[in-house]
Amino acid sequence: MRWQGLIEEHKEWLPVTENTPSLTLQEGNTPLVHLESLSNKWGIDLYVKLEGANPTGSFKDRGMVMAVAKAKEEGKTVLICASTGNTSASAAAYGARAGMRTIVVIPEGRIALGKLAQAKMYGAEILEIKGNFDEALQIVREVGQEAGIALVNSVNPYRLEGQKTIAFEVIDQLGQVPDIFALPVGNAGNISASWKGFTEYAERSGEKRPTLLGVQAAGAAPIVNNKVVENPETVATAIRIGNPASWQLALNALDESNGTILAATDEEILEAYQLLASTEGIFAEPASCASIAGIKKQVESGMLEKGSKVVAVLTGNGLKDPETAISVNQHKALLVPEDMERFWEDLKKGVKI
Ligand code: F0G
Numbered sequence: 503m504r505w506q507g508l509i510e511e512h513k514e515w516l517p518v519t520e521n522t523p524s525l526t527l528q529e530g531n532t533p534l535v536h537l538e539s540l541s542n543k544w545g546i547d548l549y550v551k552l553e554g555a556n557p558t559g560s561f562k563d564r565g566m567v568m569a570v571a572k573a574k575e576e577g578k579t580v581l582i583c584a585s586t587g588n589t590s591a592s593a594a595a596y597g598a599r600a601g602m603r604t605i606v607v608i609p610e611g612r613i614a615l616g617k618l619a620q621a622k623m624y625g626a627e628i629l630e631i632k633g634n635f636d637e638a639l640q641i642v643r644e645v646g647q648e649a650g651i652a653l654v655n656s657v658n659p660y661r662l663e664g665q666k667t668i669a670f671e672v673i674d675q676l677g678q679v680p681d682i683f684a685l686p687v688g689n690a691g692n693i694s695a696s697w698k699g700f701t702e703y704a705e706r707s708g709e710k711r712p713t714l715l716g717v718q719a720a721g722a723a724p725i726v727n728n729k730v731v732e733n734p735e736t737v738a739t740a741i742r743i744g745n746p747a748s749w750q751l752a753l754n755a756l757d758e759s760n761g762t763i764l765a766a767t768d769e770e771i772l773e774a775y776q777l778l779a780s781t782e783g784i785f786a787e788p789a790s791c792a793s794i795a796g797i798k799k800q801v802e803s804g805m806l807e808k809g810s811k812v813v814a815v816l817t818g819n820g821l822k823d824p825e826t827a828i829s830v831n832q833h834k835a836l837l838v839p840e841d842m843e844r845f846w847e848d849l850k851k852g853v854k855i
Contacts, residue, residue, distance in 0.1 A: 505531045508567050512667045515702060516568060517660070525571040525600055527557035529564060530667060534675040534813070539781045540794075544801040545808045549680075550778075550794075551672055554786055554819030558620060561665065561692060561817045562592035566654060568664030570596040573652030579603060580651045584638030586688065586740045587617030588818055593654050594624035607631060607638040612739055614787065614823035634734060635689075636745045656691025657747050665692055669699025672813050679703075682806065684715040685815040686792040687725060687763065688741035690748035692817070697755035712813075714761030716752065717796030719789070723765040725752060737768040737826060740789035740818060762805070766795035772830055774798060775820075785820030785827075793817075 505511065507526025509518060532555045541548045553561035570593070573581060581597045582605045583589050590606035590613075597604030606621055610630035621628055631638055639655060646653025656662060673679055679700070687693050693716050700711045718726050722734035722742050731744030746752065756763055766774075774794035779785045793814040800806045820827060837845055 508564055508664060508667055509571060512670060515667065515670065515699075516663055517572070519575070521575050522571050523574050523600070525567055525574065525596065527563065527567070527595065527599060529556050529567050530671065532556060532671070534672065535782075535784065537782050537784075540777075544798070544806075546797075546801065546806055547809060547811045548797070549676065549811070549813045550784065550786075550816045551668065551813060552784070552786075553668070553815060553817050554790070554822075558588075558592045558595045559616070559819035559822055560588040560592065560787075561668065561815065562588045563596075564667055565656065565661035565664035565691070565695065566592040566596045569652065569654045569658050569660040570600050570602070572660045573654070574600050574602065576652070578650055578652040580605065581654050582642050582646055582651055583607070583654045584635060584642045585613070585655075586635050586742055587613035587822070588740060589655065590626060590628075591617050591620035591624070594621045594626035597626065598624045603627070605629065607642050609634050609638060609742075612742065614739055615825055616819075616822035635743050636734075639689075639747065655747065656689055656695070662691060662695040662698060665695035666699030666702065668815065669696050669703055673703060673709075676811065676813065678811070679709050680712045680813040681810040682715055682797075682812040683712040683815075684717065684793040684797055684812060686738070686741050686789050686817055687716040687718050687752065688722075688743045688746065688789065690725065690746035690752035692815070694748045694751035694755055696815075697751075697759065701758075711759060714756055714759040715793075715796055715800065716756060716761065716763035717792040718763065718765050719771060719792060720765040720767045725749060725763050726765045736771075738771050738787075738789035738792055739823075740787060741792065762800070764796055764799060766792050766799065770795040770799070772826075775826075776830060778816075779820065784816065786816035787818040787820050787822045788826055790816040790818050
């Protein structure tokens with residue numbers, strides 16, 4: 503049967519009423535892919551959930567479809583959010599779909615090109631501020647109080663409701679609850695939402711819950727260091743956040759799951775980014791690859807039991823950020839016409855460039 507979209511498919515778990523509009527872009531039902539080569543290399547059974555396969559290319563569509571449907575149901579006409587890029591792309595798409603006005607507040611010059619292109623194409627009104635994400639969030643939190651306006655950042659509880667559905671899909675696709683569930687952490691909505699999903703599933707089924715592994719970027723690691731970061735900095739712009747809104751929820755989830763949160767440096771993130779693409783054929787955006795960088799660190803320090811079933815969430819599509827992809831591959835020069843002849847000669851002899 504054709505996939506009916508996230509709200510319809512997961513409605514038994516969601517706050518859906520007869521008045522909730524049936525909004526969908528066919529989000530959810532993303533692939534769970536086994537990583538053969540990295541599993542062998544690290545002695546674990548590693549899978550990735552390709553959230554970049556969602557309609558706007560990131561996991562945000564899960565929560566956004568729910569938040570926008572509920573905003574519409576409540577008679578709101580305007581959506582507003584702060585964003586490092588993906589939330590704005592998703593809000594703008596669902597806003598367009600639902601016939602609502604969408605306003606996005608973003609840190610100027612610090613959102614990946616593909617995400618900016620999306621917000622523009624979907625017709626959002628874009629406010630670029632000189633500050634960072636945390637400051638943008640402060641602004642929209644105030645405006646979001648106005649009647650008729652729905653704040654669709656993950657402080658909106660419907661966002662977490664939609665996002666928790668990743669847990670049900672992972673369990674279904676894997677055929678069991680994973681031992682470890684790894685994901686990047688920025689504003690900490692996703693780790694909190696996933697934990698809610700696994701908890702609700704455990705309550706209904708009596709099954710166990712996974713151990714969480716959260717990964718922040720070293721230059722934006724407030725939860726790891728237990729301290730607000732005034733000027734967060736990282737190549738993984740999606741998670742360039744110094745004061746996460748769902749900080750306490752994330753701490754509760756980590757505590758209840760006996761989990762770990764660690765920081766990966768930009769070098770480690772970019773190494774995982776390239777490793778994943780070049781050895782597994784999977785192109786995820788830098789922030790997503792923090793989860794893989796974190797797993798590698800845990801393997802190397804002997805913290806991951808051999809044979810563990812590990813699911814890492816690849817939160818966004820690599821095509822969102824072409825500039826980083828190109829900048830890490832500067833050494834891969836394209837051939838100029840004069841070199842062509844020699845290249846074909848070398849090819850016959852088996853020489854690689
Ligand atoms: N990965 C990607 C690709 C993201 O875009 C984000 C968050 C995260 C991970 C972290 O998720 O915030 O729930 O802990 N992006 C937000 C945005 C902040 O505005 O698009 P989180």
